[in-house]
Amino acid sequence: MVCTLALAREVAMGDVYVGLMKRMDDFPAGALESEHLLGILRLIFDEEEAELAIDLPSSLEELSSIAERTGRDPQDLYGILEGMADKGLVFAREKQGKRYYNLLPLVPGIFEMQFMKGETTPQKRRIAELFDAYYYEGWGETSWSSKTALARVMVVEEEIPRSEEVLPYEKVSEFIKDSTYMALTTCFCRHETELLGKSCGAPKDVCMCFGPFAEFLVERGFAQKASRREMLDALDRAEKAGLVHITDNIQEKINFICNCCGCCCGFLGTMTRLNIAGAVAASRYLAGVDPDLCDGCETCVDVCQMKALTMQDDLAVIDEVKCIGCGLCVSSCPSEAMSMRAREGWAEPAANLVELGAAFLKERGKL
Numbered sequence: 001m002v003c004t005l006a007l008a009r010e011v012a013m014g015d016v017y018v019g020l021m022k023r024m025d026d027f028p029a030g031a032l033e034s035e036h037l038l039g040i041l042r043l044i045f046d047e048e049e050a051e052l053a054i055d056l057p058s059s060l061e062e063l064s065s066i067a068e069r070t071g072r073d074p075q076d077l078y079g080i081l082e083g084m085a086d087k088g089l090v091f092a093r094e095k096q097g098k099r100y101y102n103l104l105p106l107v108p109g110i111f112e113m114q115f116m117k118g119e120t121t122p123q124k125r126r127i128a129e130l131f132d133a134y135y136y137e138g139w140g141e142t143s144w145s146s147k148t149a150l151a152r153v154m155v156v157e158e159e160i161p162r163s164e165e166v167l168p169y170e171k172v173s174e175f176i177k178d179s180t181y182m183a184l185t186t187c188f189c190r191h192e193t194e195l196l197g198k199s200c201g202a203p204k205d206v207c208m209c210f211g212p213f214a215e216f217l218v219e220r221g222f223a224q225k226a227s228r229r230e231m232l233d234a235l236d237r238a239e240k241a242g243l244v245h246i247t248d249n250i251q252e253k254i255n256f257i258c259n260c261c262g263c264c265c266g267f268l269g270t271m272t273r274l275n276i277a278g279a280v281a282a283s284r285y286l287a288g289v290d291p292d293l294c295d296g297c298e299t300c301v302d303v304c305q306m307k308a309l310t311m312q313d314d315l316a317v318i319d320e321v322k323c324i325g326c327g328l329c330v331s332s333c334p335s336e337a338m339s340m341r342a343r344e345g346w347a348e349p350a351a352n353l354v355e356l357g358a359a360f361l362k363e364r365g366k367l
Helices: 005-013 016-024 035-044 047-054 063-070 074-086 106-113 122-144 172-178 188-195 211-219 228-240 266-272 299-303 328-332 353-363
Strands: 090-095 098-103 151-154 182-185 207-210 244-248 256-260 285-289 309-312 315-318 338-342
Touching (some): 016 035, 063 074, 106 188, 172 228, 207 211, 207 228
Antiparallel strands (some): 309 315
16 A cells, blocks of 8 residues: 555645654554654654655565656665665565565554664653653554454463364464574563663563564664574573563464563553453463462462462462463463363464454455
């Protein structure tokens, strides 16, 4: 999707950043119109970049095609697009000697990449403040209250019941084993909250990226290429820190696995802070407690990022509505009183990003 006549008129009549804000709303997760968002866009796009961004596609387009369509000199266009890629505003890829580009959505995309490098400059602090205000102003609610979840929980795979047939897309280790290119980057959510002075202190070096997007992040200095061993080590660190594995709500060719806390994470935080159930798709499993084995130690209560466990009469009790099926309570239970079981009414993830994006756009009346 590229610039519409309505957007062109908006830009011609006034502020190019208003046009860019409206362009951002064309993406599946959308973008709530707001003075806070305008402030963000003015900080991260210069005026020339903003004008070009309005006319960039949402999926990859070859450089010469963009140049011809926009009436720009290919060499000048190349320089602008490369600069925008370095800033995390567009995705860039080379295929068969040709350069391809597309505008990144606000989320997942531009928001995350503003904090991936772990920078602590005054500008990054200001961007963090604006995003935080934007989130609570209504962006968090409007972006994550869709019936279709953008992301899904992946259970600690060692805790999947042996009686259950394990689906290929349920095992984090399988994605790591099968991926030809992987990278580790800074947890953008915890870095944003750190800039705001309210981080929980959980590890930040456990955010995982895969495939062409991982290559792009490494090329532009947003991530570090990682081996399978390094990825598995990061996975282990995340589980020991009580972090939840979250990935694209699709079955194949995932781009990321975040390792999330309920306090800083944009995904889980929408559920814990804004009380929007279903902002993240739960796993196919649900935790359960054997009262005969539970010794009331409260370890599970402490580790649960969703506050789904409470103590009643010295026994752990699970709120099945809040339980997202991550399995951390099971893996941390010293008395082995916790276990996972199949969840009823579970919805299968979309096949791929195209199918997921189409579902979002259809729900928003844009398809």
